[in-house]
Amino acid sequence: MMQRSRRRRQTAKRKSKLQTFLDSRVWEEYAVEGKPLFTFRSEVWYDGFSDPCVPLPEFAVRINANDVVQVAKILDDDWWIGRVVGHGHACRYIPSPQKWWQLWSASDADASPKSTAARLKVLRRQQQQQQQQEDDTDALADGASSSQQPSLASVFNKNRATVPDEFIAHARNGAKLEDCYVIVPDIRPLVFFGPSKSGFATSDLMQRALMTYLVKSFPGRVVFMDCTLRRQAQVVVATTAEGTRIADPATADSEPFQAEDVERIYRLAKEGKMALVQCDSDRPDELLRSSTLPLLVLVRMNNPAVILPKLAKETIDAGRKLGSQIAAAERLNAMDDSTWDLVLRRCRFDVSCYELAAYVDAYIGESTLELTIDPRMLHPV
Secondary structure (H helix, E strand, O other), X not given: OHHHHHHHHHHHHOOOHHHHHHHHOHHHHXXXXXXXXXXXXXXXXXXXXXXXXXXXXXXXOEEOOOOEEEEEEEOOOOEEEEEEOOOOOXXXXXXXXXXXXXXXXXXXXXXHHHOOHHHHHHHHHHHHHHHHHHHHHHHOOOOOOHHHHHHHHOOOOOOOOOOOOOOOEEOOOHHHOOOOEEEEOOOOOEEEEOOOOOOOHHHHHHXXXXXXXXXXXXXXXXXXXXXXOOOOOOOEEXXXXXXXXXXXXXXXOOOOOOHHHHHHHHHHHHOOOEEEEEEOOOOHXXXXXXXXXXXXXXXXXXXXXXXXXHHHHHHHHHOOOHHHHHHHHHHHHHOOHHHOOEEEOOOOHHHHHHHHHHHHHHHHHHHOOOOOOOHHHHOOO
């Protein structure tokens, strides 16, 4: 508890990125009824069904790490009103960063009674009942019904983890956590990788063909962007015994996109449009550091023989080495599917287009649902 209190006092001395954003109140410029004020990705866990402080228990919510949440209204210093994107749920009570830190700091004191078998049994029963009521209510709302949730869950929050039962508020490495929430665009941009090295005609043409299909399929809803990444040199501070270089975190965590590109992505998101980004990167981990939280799509060719003739002709014509192209394709194919939000592995172009269009349609549709606030939430008794 003393370490946690000391951590909060140290954080209070300097404003975090989230607090700076909230104090600037730039989100007030986009205040439109039914639209989100802003969107954030949760870095932490929160179980509202176990929280006795929720103003109205029937509007509690469960938030897992990596969940994306749209904020419809800032009720007071402790509570916001918003919805977890990707589950078709209506608006619920979201703890403000200040409130979450209070709950997390007090979790040690409350851990003992919550850890007993009897207490957990009661909590699980209450959660099951509340979840059933939530599903019944949301099925009648404008959002997606419970029957659609499995498909939407595959689009959103792919790496989410279940909140531990014994915690109201939980975080991994909480003592090192600067912000519990990270601001992201209302509609995340989409970035293509593969089937081989970017900057070569084979990859660029295949990606451009898929983007063209999306632009024509969703007129006015998707916009093409050609971005050049920032090539900031990383300062190597150490080298492991295996020869792996460790970079300075100050440079390793820098934003990969140019400032004007980031600004445009956020602006398009506020207009309800998705940015289709084509950039010169073959490393998904490089883009995961971006504040735009891009959706990563891999065009995968499981059989190299499909594109090998094309790569060979291209390298001969351009005077480039074929080995680098093949190595890039093998490296991308070797990555686990969990690295990507979507993997297009069909050899037929029309089938890949259909899968991609279905994914984008589900994502934009869920991200642009009207946020409806139950009047009871505004004046809790």
